[in-house]
Amino acid sequence: MRSSMFEYMNIFVQVVEQGGFARAADVLHLHRPAVTKAIQHLEDDLGAKLLNRTTRKVSLTEEGDAFYQRTKILLSDVDDIMASFSPTRPPRGKLRVNAPLSLAHSVLVPALNDFQSRYPDIEIVLTSTDRRIDLLAEGIDCMIRIGELQDSSLISRRLGEVKMVTCASPNYLQKHGVPQTPEDLSRHQAINFFSERHREALEWSFVREGETVSFIPTGHICVDNSDILLTGCLSGLGIIHGVHAVLAPWIQSGQLVEVLADYAGESKPVSVLYPDRRHLAPRVRVFIDWLCALFNEQKPRLQGLLQSE
Numbered sequence: 001m002r003s004s005m006f007e008y009m010n011i012f013v014q015v016v017e018q019g020g021f022a023r024a025a026d027v028l029h030l031h032r033p034a035v036t037k038a039i040q041h042l043e044d045d046l047g048a049k050l051l052n053r054t055t056r057k058v059s060l061t062e063e064g065d066a067f068y069q070r071t072k073i074l075l076s077d078v079d080d081i082m083a084s085f086s087p088t089r090p091p092r093g094k095l096r097v098n099a100p101l102s103l104a105h106s107v108l109v110p111a112l113n114d115f116q117s118r119y120p121d122i123e124i125v126l127t128s129t130d131r132r133i134d135l136l137a138e139g140i141d142c143m144i145r146i147g148e149l150q151d152s153s154l155i156s157r158r159l160g161e162v163k164m165v166t167c168a169s170p171n172y173l174q175k176h177g178v179p180q181t182p183e184d185l186s187r188h189q190a191i192n193f194f195s196e197r198h199r200e201a202l203e204w205s206f207v208r209e210g211e212t213v214s215f216i217p218t219g220h221i222c223v224d225n226s227d228i229l230l231t232g233c234l235s236g237l238g239i240i241h242g243v244h245a246v247l248a249p250w251i252q253s254g255q256l257v258e259v260l261a262d263y264a265g266e267s268k269p270v271s272v273l274y275p276d277r278r279h280l281a282p283r284v285r286v287f288i289d290w291l292c293a294l295f296n297e298q299k300p301r302l303q304g305l306l307q308s309e
Helices: 003-018 021-028 032-046 062-084 101-118 170-176 182-187 226-234 244-253 282-297
Strands: 051-053 058-060 093-099 122-128 142-146 155-162 164-168 191-195 204-208 211-215 221-223 240-243 257-259 268-274
Touching (some): 021 032, 062 093, 093 101, 101 142, 122 282, 164 244, 221 226, 226 244, 240 244
Antiparallel strands (some): 051 058, 142 268, 155 268, 164 257
């Protein structure tokens, strides 16, 4: 492959991501004719039209979209290779991370300023969802997950644990009473959280006389989004079982009330997963190391060891 081909490919990617030739030229500090000529050379060499051009915008052809997807991976791999053999070169490039909404809100996003100050050349693309994703198919570098992991071809690294807490709004408890034991939940309404993979509600766990008891409580509402879970609880729709670090501010403010505290369940593990690659990209490696340090630093809060009063 000619060395100029890498330059053409980089220009093509910028045209796509910047939405036009002029913006790409500005970002690359090139004259617009040079950008136009590079795309023409690329299309001639490939024997395919990559872009549809109008006076207002450019759009990808079917061939252009396929070429763009593969080119992004190739250029990223080239950048990773160069960085791996340049120990003095700071980690750089786009880092695609996925995290559950609850941890993104309570742990990850509030601490990102620290990571950016340490690695200013890394651009973070954060997607946050509670659904199960295909890391490889969606081009994610690493993802954070709560709970026991299913068998996977991915590499996992334990970050720590999070304490779970059961709570409800004062309004709900005033109307329906306060459950005193896990069995009392059968006379209440729970807002359950379901796994998209199995399409069934997740069990709630409680410790009674040294033994863990797990079951799915009665409820007419089941959601797959932790933000909706919290909103439903605040609205008085029912009792929820969630991550203590996320719900602690609402409990401290009195908008939620913890119940069944004497039966607090076991903490759930938190892990980071990434592809099984022999040479992990420097930007991914430093992020995972930073995550481990972050969770270790916040261990008391995540395990609910701090007083909530």
